[in-house]
Amino acid sequence: MKTITKIAQRLLFACIGLHATQTLAQTLPTEVFDNHSAVMLLIEPDSGKIVRANQAAADFYGYNKAQLQALYIQEINQFSPQQVEKERLSALNEGRNYFIFQHRLANGENRTVSVYSSPFMASNGEALLFSVIQDVSERRKLEHALWHYQSNLEQQVAQQTREIKHASTVQVFLLSSVIGIFVGTTVILGWGFLRLRKTKKRSEFHRARLNAIFDAIGDYLIFTDVNDKVLSANRSAYQDLGELDNKAIVDVLSKCVCLEQLQFEPKECQIKTNFGTLDVEISKTDVLDHNGGLYGHIFLLQNITQRLADEKEQRLASTVFSTTSEGVLVSDKDNCIQMVNRAFTDITGFSGPEVMGKTPAIFNSGRHDTAYFTQLYDALSTRGHWEGEIWNKRKNGEVYPSWLQVSAVFDQHGDIDMYVALFNDITSRKRNEQLMWQQANFDNLTDLANRHHYHAKFDIALAQAQRKQTRVAVCFIDLDRFKAVNDTLGHHIGDLLLIEAANRIRECTRNSDTVARLGGDEFALLLPDMDLISDMEKLADKVLTALSAPFHLEGHEAYVSGSMGITFYPDDGEDRKVLLRNADSAMYKAKESGRNCYQFFTTAMHEHAKARSQLEGALHRALANQELRVVYQPIVGDEQRLGCEALLRWHNEVLGDVSPADFIPISEELGLIISMGEWVLYQACAQARAWLTKTQRPFFVSVNVSSIQFKRQNVVALVAKVLKDTGLPAESLTLEITETVLADNSDDIERQLEQLRAMGVGLAIDDFGTGYSSLGYLKRFPLSKLKIDRAFIKDLPDDEEDKTLISAIISMASKLKLTVIAEGVETEAQLDLLQELGCDYTQGYLHAKPCSASEFEVFLQQYHDASTHSQI
Numbered sequence: 001m002k003t004i005t006k007i008a009q010r011l012l013f014a015c016i017g018l019h020a021t022q023t024l025a026q027t028l029p030t031e032v033f034d035n036h037s038a039v040m041l042l043i044e045p046d047s048g049k050i051v052r053a054n055q056a057a058a059d060f061y062g063y064n065k066a067q068l069q070a071l072y073i074q075e076i077n078q079f080s081p082q083q084v085e086k087e088r089l090s091a092l093n094e095g096r097n098y099f100i101f102q103h104r105l106a107n108g109e110n111r112t113v114s115v116y117s118s119p120f121m122a123s124n125g126e127a128l129l130f131s132v133i134q135d136v137s138e139r140r141k142l143e144h145a146l147w148h149y150q151s152n153l154e155q156q157v158a159q160q161t162r163e164i165k166h167a168s169t170v171q172v173f174l175l176s177s178v179i180g181i182f183v184g185t186t187v188i189l190g191w192g193f194l195r196l197r198k199t200k201k202r203s204e205f206h207r208a209r210l211n212a213i214f215d216a217i218g219d220y221l222i223f224t225d226v227n228d229k230v231l232s233a234n235r236s237a238y239q240d241l242g243e244l245d246n247k248a249i250v251d252v253l254s255k256c257v258c259l260e261q262l263q264f265e266p267k268e269c270q271i272k273t274n275f276g277t278l279d280v281e282i283s284k285t286d287v288l289d290h291n292g293g294l295y296g297h298i299f300l301l302q303n304i305t306q307r308l309a310d311e312k313e314q315r316l317a318s319t320v321f322s323t324t325s326e327g328v329l330v331s332d333k334d335n336c337i338q339m340v341n342r343a344f345t346d347i348t349g350f351s352g353p354e355v356m357g358k359t360p361a362i363f364n365s366g367r368h369d370t371a372y373f374t375q376l377y378d379a380l381s382t383r384g385h386w387e388g389e390i391w392n393k394r395k396n397g398e399v400y401p402s403w404l405q406v407s408a409v410f411d412q413h414g415d416i417d418m419y420v421a422l423f424n425d426i427t428s429r430k431r432n433e434q435l436m437w438q439q440a441n442f443d444n445l446t447d448l449a450n451r452h453h454y455h456a457k458f459d460i461a462l463a464q465a466q467r468k469q470t471r472v473a474v475c476f477i478d479l480d481r482f483k484a485v486n487d488t489l490g491h492h493i494g495d496l497l498l499i500e501a502a503n504r505i506r507e508c509t510r511n512s513d514t515v516a517r518l519g520g521d522e523f524a525l526l527l528p529d530m531d532l533i534s535d536m537e538k539l540a541d542k543v544l545t546a547l548s549a550p551f552h553l554e555g556h557e558a559y560v561s562g563s564m565g566i567t568f569y570p571d572d573g574e575d576r577k578v579l580l581r582n583a584d585s586a587m588y589k590a591k592e593s594g595r596n597c598y599q600f601f602t603t604a605m606h607e608h609a610k611a612r613s614q615l616e617g618a619l620h621r622a623l624a625n626q627e628l629r630v631v632y633q634p635i636v637g638d639e640q641r642l643g644c645e646a647l648l649r650w651h652n653e654v655l656g657d658v659s660p661a662d663f664i665p666i667s668e669e670l671g672l673i674i675s676m677g678e679w680v681l682y683q684a685c686a687q688a689r690a691w692l693t694k695t696q697r698p699f700f701v702s703v704n705v706s707s708i709q710f711k712r713q714n715v716v717a718l719v720a721k722v723l724k725d726t727g728l729p730a731e732s733l734t735l736e737i738t739e740t741v742l743a744d745n746s747d748d749i750e751r752q753l754e755q756l757r758a759m760g761v762g763l764a765i766d767d768f769g770t771g772y773s774s775l776g777y778l779k780r781f782p783l784s785k786l787k788i789d790r791a792f793i794k795d796l797p798d799d800e801e802d803k804t805l806i807s808a809i810i811s812m813a814s815k816l817k818l819t820v821i822a823e824g825v826e827t828e829a830q831l832d833l834l835q836e837l838g839c840d841y842t843q844g845y846l847h848a849k850p851c852s853a854s855e856f857e858v859f860l861q862q863y864h865d866a867s868t869h870s871q872i
């Protein structure tokens with residue numbers, strides 16, 4: 001009971017003093033009041049009406065809480081108004097912060113109590129008196145017993161002294177009266193001895209009773225004289241503090257600064273015991289004799305370790321409650337809000353007074369139906385806890401997502417007493433999750449599904465198609481000529497084109513279809529329930545038509561088309577990897593078929609893909625195995641001018657002769673063209689130098705150079721080194737470049753071409769007129785030769801349009817001082833017409849097919865012999 005009282009005292013003293021004018025915090029938790037072990041009452045100051053009592057008060061007075069709250073304090077306090085006023089003045093004069101009253105219990109028993117009171121402001125603004133009551137009856141009895149013992153002991157000593165004096169007087173009288181009264185004297189002495197013995201036993205009894213009282217107290221009791229020298233102590237003190245008798249209290253409680261401050265108020269301090277340091281509260285009480293004189297002191301040391309731990313835990317809980325970033329809401333069993341923290345206001349916008357007494361229904365966003373909340377409260381009733389995502393409404397009407405945890409608090413009977421809810425605003429988290437999901441599953445440029453999301457949807461579509469026994473169509477789309485647009489107009493325009501292309505493809509599909517960008521200019525379609533091939537053909541035509549329409553991009557007009565490969569589940573495969581590979585093969589087949597078209601996957605396509613893979617493996621070993629060779633095709637001009645084009649050929653023991661149209665693009669993709677091109681350049685220049693030395697006549701050799709070589713190596717340095725190593729004059733070498741080199745729009749490539757021309761090396765643009773040639777190329781780049789593609793030659797001399805085009809090209813080249821070479825000349829009629837139009841050189845089967853160096857040397861000798869003979 002004393003420990004409970006001390007806890008209550010500390011709770012009050014930590015908040016206010018007895019006469020403080022400030023009120024207790026309005027947010028004192030209800031559960032602390034109701035469940036505290038100290039006797040607590042809330043009283044109306046004017047009427048004395050008991051407004052509220054905790055369970056400890058009900059247990060102490062013997063009433064239930066409802067009965068106790070129906071009483072007035074005057075019905076319990078047995079002091080008259082005059083006695084109450086006298087006690088108030090006595091406490092004021094003595095400097096006490098408590099009153100001593102007599103309170104009557106329900107059973108009629110009176111108890112002496114100390115009352116600690118303080119003003120308290122309720123949440124409704126009503127001023128109340130907060131009182132903590134301590135039962136001090138036992139302590140009063142103990143003090144009375146000590147006083148009675150002291151008084152009785154003094155009386156006994158005085159009485160014994162008088163009796164001894166009286167006995168001495170009798171002895172003197174008897175001696176003077178001689179033997180006559182010997183018998184009477186003996187009787188009187190015997191009677192005195194028995195009386196003294198009885199008094200001694202009574203004194204020992206009182207002492208034993210007092211020691212028993214002392215030892216029964218679990219706290220430390222130390223009795224000292226007026227000089228604070230220990231006279232005795234109870235058993236607990238001897239056990240934990242060691243030998244105490246005749247020691248000064250300051251030595252017993254060494255380094256305890258509380259002793260210097262100890263007067264009327266108990267003090268908290270730490271002392272050393274046999275088992276370690278202990279937190280105690282020390283109080284000092286004077287022991288007075290019957291005349292009011294100071295006889296000594298009693299020091300009471302109460303263990304407050306648990307109380308301090310409880311207070312620390314309460315402070316920690318209060319700090320966490322007020323400072324946590326999570327909103328906290330406490331409601332009663334009827335779900336009326338009783339308490340909120342600062343974070344609650346920050347999140348919802350509602351202040352505490354605005355929501356007190358209301359239910360959480362004021363936060364209802366309208367997004368959840370009645371069944372949702374029924375399930376929530378069912379979980380609280382059965383499991384005592386519910387956790388999940390819920391949408392609430394702020395004070396300003398904004399709806400936001402929150403993560404809510406609600407726990408039910410049960411009373412001792414297992415009934416719900418209150419609810420505690422913790423929640424936080426997860427708007428940012430959900431926004432970030434959505435953004436992360438978007439970034440992980442969709443292309444940042446076009447907002448189409450990316451490869452990862454496409455594959456996930458693919459697997460789902462296959463599972464559904466297998467279950468429903470339906471078809472799924474898979475399409476790969478690659479934009480034709482996109483690289484040229486990207487290179488000539490810039491990456492920004494290229495990005496705009498990709499965005500527009502994605503929108504056009506998406507507009508052609510159904511809501512159930514998935515459109516994805518797999519990377520670069522490659523798109524993919526996933527079309528579930530596409531059972532009819534005719535429906536797929538209609539959609540493919542629609543997509544290709546949309547892509548072939550002109551793109552208007554920030555003042556630029558661009559044209560592209562699409563090559564589409566199509567495969568079906570389960571016709572062409574039942575596995576995602578197989579179907580994707582088949583669609584890719586079909587797309588490449590569409591490109592080979594002239595682009596701007598679609599192709600369905602067939603077994604032949606699959607075999608073609610396998611052959612390509614085999615070709616790549618063999619190509620890696622071709623140069624090391626000396627499987628490559630250079631052949632030469634004559635380039636014939638008038639007035640005995642002669643040259644040749646060096647062409648690369650490949651023969652493999654397994655694959656046989658492989659066409660350059662097959663292996664050159666692959667070598668460019670694999671990067672093998674770098675080493676191959678360097679090897680061809682050395683071979684051609686060394687052979688040309690040998691022929692030039694042998695014939696002593698003007699001669700040149702043309703060598704094809706890939707755009708990959710210009711991008712990945714310094715062609716100028718390579719040519720300079722080869723010319724130096726082989727001794728071939730620069731004017732005897734012509735480098736043939738394709739339009740893709742010029743379309744790269746690179747300052748570095750333009751610089752390399754200018755340096756090559758400055759060295760004297762000729763530059764020829766190959767296959768002029770077949771691609772997306774720009775006349776600006778002829779003006780911008782330092783070209784020296786122009787080669788007309790065989791496509792314009794094959795129908796000569798009958799095709800008037802081709803004749804007109806060739807005539808225009810030759811005329812334009814002449815004005816630009818460019819040498820013109822016509823490829824694919826196979827008939828005399830073609831040769832005669834080209835010579836008539838002023839073409840400088842011709843190349844084709846009419847003169848000779850590509851041949852080995854030895855065969856070309858025979859042709860070279862025959863050509864010079866024929867020229868010499870015609871001159872004669």
